[in-house]
Amino acid sequence: MKSLFLALLSAVLLTTAAPAMAGTVQEVLQDQRALIEKSSRRTVGPAIDALVMSDLPQMQAVLEAWQAKEMWQRKEDGWFFAASKNADGTYVLHRFEDGTKVGDYAKGALKQLKPNSGVRAMIATALVQYQLSDPDINKRTGALDSIARDPEAALLAPLRASIPGETDPGVLSRKTRLERLMSMAYDTDIAVRVTAINDMSGDLGVDFRATLNPILTTKTTILAVGQTTDATTDANVARVLLPGSETLSTQAAYALLVAADLAPAELTQDARDAALEANIEAGRVGGFPVAQLGTQAKRDAAYDALVAADLAAPRITAEDIAASLASYQFREIYQEPSQAVTDVAAAALAKSEGRVAVNQAVDLGLDALSLASIYFLAAIGLAITFGVMGVINMAHGEFIMMGAYTGYVVQMFIANHTLSILVAVPLAFAVTFAAGVALERLVIRWLAHRPLETLLATFGVSIALQQLAKNIFGTQARPLTAPAWLDGTWVINDVVAISSIRIAIFILALLFLGLFLFIMKRTRLGLETRAVTQTPRMAASMGINPDRVNMLTFGLGSGIAGIAGVAIGLFAKVTSEMGGDYIVQSFMTVVVGGVGNIWGTLAGAMMIGGFQKGVEWLNPSNTLAAQTYMIVFIIIFIQFRPRGIIALKGRAAGD
């Protein structure tokens, strides 16, 4: 009521630019003195309205001072001043009219006005209209934020009035959008509201949907059959609900009647049991021994006996419920009275939701792509050591971990995050390259062509490395902070957004793919690696040193795992167990993709990432389940393509 009144007043005021009614600020204040002194949320409205309506330019300062509890009253005459405390404990008063100093007063001669929080909120609302046109752009955006957070019909008119004078294009577009949204909800003219809704129909903004939703809120009401004079008969009916249908079960409908005191409540088990307990006589209830009442059927029978003896109220039967329901009609009523508005709002919301769904699919696609790049990153080192060389390295995940910890250690010494990442990447490569070379020379070389033994020995290495990391860095997760320029998010619209770090990982994955192809197809090492893995003896006889090539290739694969570790550490926690989170997935990626083919690894990462995101989308609360389903899916997938998506064919692949 109050806000409507205020809106009306301000509308009149601002559109007609009426001349000032009262003379000075002090006169206006004194007119409202009683209300201001004893301000409460319920009574202060007219006083604030009067201040605003006076149209005095100083009123903004008055309201701000009042809100900030800096308005004091001089006890001797009851005049209001802005006051500030002096160093000696006295207060200096300033006139509101021109800011001139009145003089210093002792605290005892003054009285501070202390509006409570409800009053302060009302002052804030009144202030918004000043702030909307404030020269300070921060105040203007602040006012817009406050309106958007808590829109109110009263604010529509000041908002509209402030639009023509707006100079900043950014603020102007926000104001215009907010004005459109508020027009939908609060404009008095139905036609204006319908136009506003239609104009924005299909908009993706969260604010748009948030504005439409309250317009479309419904309430289920009960109408006696044959009743026509009820206030709700000409309400804006969303739909009529039939008890017993999918939208309104019989029980729910009856519960509504009970809640509205239109029907007696059904007998609950608790009520029945209470009645039974109340009627125990000499160990028997209704003729049944208490000890026998251990089943629902017996208890029901005992209760029926009580009813027959008139000791308890009869139960409500299904027929009673049907009869009650038959005499009432259930309808969903829009809170919004205008059907024209609800119709277009429903249509606009449906359109928006349709577009939102499309955009969500795009967003999901981006998510899947980014997950796929993470898997690809984690797996690409394996694609070299396992895919090309055929060496099973179960400590691969620990190499990822070593890379991530290297990044963490570098950050302890280099504070600048950008610089530290630039240092960490080559250092992580160097560390894990060295670790890979050591592992190859000390263990893997001696187990050549015994894959199961290699698997076991590298498991041992993995266990030892994990525990070693735990001993050095402790069990708690260590942060690896991304530089600020990777912190942002690329927002495409209200639905589709992707964080910069994921874009960076995607780009890194592409770079690695390029690097891999370059090394394998264009460099001497790649040629020698392929020669050594395919026909080691022939390669050896042509002057290639297979031991050296194996060592370098293994080191390369491990080094890439280290770099992947830095990248993964940037968005996931760095722990000693992080390697284990990626090892199974990485192997799956390589196996599903097809061993020995980098494009297969890429396809495998895409498929696994896409599938996992798809399952998460179907069941958003449960990412654990998504991984379970993914593994089941992989096991079934291997049934159909045992050699992976991109399979090598031929006799060589047969054994």
Place this chain on the structure above:
Amino acid sequence: MNRSFIARNPSVLIFLSILALFTLLVTLLSEGFGAGLVSTSMVKTLGKTLCLCLIAVAMDLIWGYTGILSLGHFAFFGLGGYMIGMWLMFERTRQIVVTSLSEGVLPPTPEDIQAAIGNQIFGVVGSSEFPLIWMFADSLVLQLAFVVLVPGALAFVFGWLAFRSRVTGVYLSILTQAMTLGLSLYLFQNASGLRGNNGLSGLQNLPGVTAPQSVVSLWFFWASALALALGYLLVAWVVSGKFGSVIRGIRDNEARVRFLGYSVESYKLAVFTLTACISGIAGALYYPQAGIINPAEVAPIASIYLAVWVAIGGRGRLYGAVIGTALVSLVSSWFTGGQAPDVNLGFYTIKWVDWWLVLLGLSFVLVTLYAPRGIGGLFDLVARKNPGEGP
């Protein structure tokens, strides 16, 4: 079990005698029945170790004899534990609930009891509904059957899919690891119906049994010893005859066995399923002694440790698997239990709780590199026995 079988496999008789002696000795020294030199918690540790030895025997059958490095047998072990745990937890909660509900004026209805048990068990995961998989939790007989059937069925389905598509070697190992990971992640969810990461607890209390833990622990110890003896006998018998020849043939040259007309897939599937069933039984005996089971028990790393034990003990000979498992798991619990003395190097103190796993990992690498036959290989050297001649 005819006479010639034992006669042909003297090691089986030796093993069974040692096991019987050990069981008798522990019983006589226990708190429950004897001198009290072996504490109840030690009896439990030993009983659990016997269960681990049983699953190690199964692991040896599938890996040492058939050549399939399964990294999933602890999943079957855990499933067996869960199956018996469901009954233990349900029945015990039921007794508590019935007692407390009987204090009411009216005798409790079955619905009241069921709802109260549901509340008790599933309160921790914010639910009180009984999931479908608890349908038979009130029946000891059915849950005991599930101890064998559920791991067996999972192994059968997984094995059928995997072997049919001729996944072999390391690929199969990784696939079994993925299966284990999938299962443990599944169990971690609250929606799994098995209390998510809380797992099942209070399993050491046998419903309706008032005997003290010192006695109950011995019952389980005997049961574990008996299960190990029977499991050992069964597996020794399986590998002794022509079946043993065929599976060792599969291990050494799968294609050759196929061209001899044996359906390799059926044999692998049979062994995989049988060992899963044995693992389930081992788990069902293990977890009541441990008192609690949670999804972390099923995590892939557990199955890897199993492979480590068997490898250290020496695969392809059953006593090797048992020795390796008993040794490593007992030493492991000694080191990680904080009983091992710290080593002060002056500048650094080696705490075994922290460093034991590093040591284990490295010794595992060394065993794989330099002693692929494990501890059992030493026995060969001493006994001048031919490897692979039998258990």
Place this chain on the structure above:
Amino acid sequence: MSTLLEVSGVTVSFDGFRAINNLSFQIGAAELRAVIGPNGAGKTTFMDIVTGKTRPDEGHILWGEKSISLIGMSEAKIAQAGIGRKFQKPTVFEDQTVQENLLMALRKDRSPLAVLLFRPSVPDLDRVAELAAEIGLTEMLLRVSGELSHGQKQWLEIGMLLAQEPRLLLVDEPAAGMTLAEREKTTAILTEAAKTRAVVVVEHDMEFVRRLNCKVTVLHEGAVLAEGSLDHVTKNKDVSVVYLGR
């Protein structure tokens, strides 16, 4: 003479390379046949196809009196149907005894349950002893087969093939790495076996083929180049081009 195995119009290619090209081949129920051909002629792939290891892209393989198609059957099923194969490299189960090797090969029910419950009966052991005598390994019966010499392993493998009682024996280079005396013995075993069953010997060594004294099929680039007696095919111009022309 009735046809035991009929291969017609079979083609297999690996990544575009035609290893077997429209190959047709027949053999009777009791016949010895040598298959020769240069490296890469498709001899091993031919055996892979017949034994079910490789699935042909086109063509028919018909088996036995009932002309059952072997395409799509598993290796084990084909072996059970009566086709035995000996590999180029001797593949016996080296950590098992000669007796265990032979028992495994003995023609018996091969289902897992039957094998699990199987305990060798006296006739079984007699049959194993008889086979061992045939391949000259009686002394070695209880020795681990890894201890055998190269030639003995070859014989053991042939013995295992015979134990299977196949109707068709596919033998890949049985004489490779054998001494002269061993070759003679191998020849004797094979010709003896061919009296009651079909035997296909794939061989490089012309001298050994001559010793076998049987019909010869020459393979080249995945197809049959010539067929007939050894003298007949060696006179064939194409054959001499293939063997000597390069």
